[in-house]
Amino acid sequence: QKEVEQNSGPLSVPEGAIASLNCTYSDRVSQSFFWYRQYSGKSPELIMSIYSNGDKEDGRFTAQLNKASQYVSLLIRDSQPSDSATYLCAASGQNFVFGPGTRLSVLP
Amino acid sequence: DAGVTQSPTHLIKTRGQHVTLRCSPISGHKSVSWYQQVLGQGPQFIFQYYEKEERGRGNFPDRFSARQFPNYSSELNVNALLLGDSALYLCASSYDLYNEQFFGPGTRLTVL
Numbered sequence: 001q002k003e004v005e006q007n008s009g010p011l012s013v014p015e016g017a018i019a020s021l022n023c024t025y026s027d028r029v030s031q032s033f034f035w036y037r038q039y040s041g042k043s044p045e046l047i048m049s050i051y052s053n054g055d056k057e058d059g060r061f062t063a064q065l066n067k068a069s070q071y072v073s074l075l076i077r078d079s080q081p082s083d084s085a086t087y088l089c090a091a092s093g094q095n096f097v098f099g100p101g102t103r104l105s106v107l108p
Numbered sequence: 109d110a111g112v113t114q115s116p117t118h119l120i121k122t123r124g125q126h127v128t129l130r131c132s133p134i135s136g137h138k139s140v141s142w143y144q145q146v147l148g149q150g151p152q153f154i155f156q157y158y159e160k161e162e163r164g165r166g167n168f169p170d171r172f173s174a175r176q177f178p179n180y181s182s183e184l185n186v187n188a189l190l191l192g193d194s195a196l197y198l199c200a201s202s203y204d205l206y207n208e209q210f211f212g213p214g215t216r217l218t219v220l
Contacts, residue, residue: 004150032206043198043211044151088150092206095164096141098150 003027004091004099012105019076021102023089026070030091033065033072038086038101048074079106110135112201112212120218121189129184129215133201139163140182141209142174143198151198157182158205186217194219 003026013019021035032051036044050056050063050072062075072091076083086101113132121127133140139158143151156164157176176182180201186193196216200209 034208036211043196043214046208046210049208090209095153095156095166096200096209097153098143100148100150 004089004097006087006089006099006102008102009086010103010105012107013079015079015081015106015108017079017106019079019083019104019106021074021076021087021089021104023072023074023099024070025072025089025091025097027091027093027097028067028070029093030097032092033063034090034092034096035061035063035072035074036088036090036098037083038088040085044088076104079104081106081108112199112210114197114199114212114215116215117213118216118218120220122220123189123191125189125219127186127189127217129186129197129199129217130181131183131199131201131212132181133199134210137201137203137210138180139202139205140176140180141200141202142182142184143200144168145196145198145214146194154184156205163205189219191219193217 007022035048038044048063050065060077064073089099141156142154145151153166155174160176171187174184196214199212202209
């Protein structure tokens with residue numbers, strides 16, 4: 001059974017701090033990894049995709065992938081209250097598998 | 109550019125009824141996936157279609173079925189509704205099977 005696990009939340013960080021979100025996956029077939037942001041009552045919104053080992057940066061977001069450790073992370077620098085949402089990690093092998101999500105609260 | 113669209117946005121049904129949910133993918137996208145999301149959980153995979161063929165099925169009962177049309181739009185059918193089918197049903201489209209998926213706004217189904 002393919003599984004994606006995420007660090008349990010909720011995670012609270014002060015405004016301007018770095019938020020660190022972690023994800024592990026069990027299926028070594030998984031090749032592509034994605035981070036989605038979901039605001040309450042809304043659908044998931046893609047914020048980052050990463051396909052190879054290492055770091056990928058996009059604005060305030062940095063995704064990190066380590067396939068040997070089956071680990072994916074998302075760093076949010078200079079966190080803003082508008083970043084408060086649930087962050088979903090997804091792994092794509094044969095199908096997309098989502099983790100349960102980590103709720104992030106950025107406190108003003 | 110139009111994103112993924114879904115209809116209806118909200119739906120209320122009673123136990124035992126049947127429901128059909130519809131999805132139109134982003135123009136140029138050939139794959140549509142369906143997910144069920146209950147409060148506090150991540151989306152659970154139901155089906156993926158690519159080029160009108162089923163390419164993946166999640167752990168859902170046979171009451172759930174889907175199809176994809178020649179224009180790549182899709183519908184999800186659920187028969188004999190149960191209270192536990194109450195959820196947000198999400199459709200996502202992607203260019204092919206393994207690329208990024210983009211979600212529609214979802215259909216909120218309530219079964220009474």
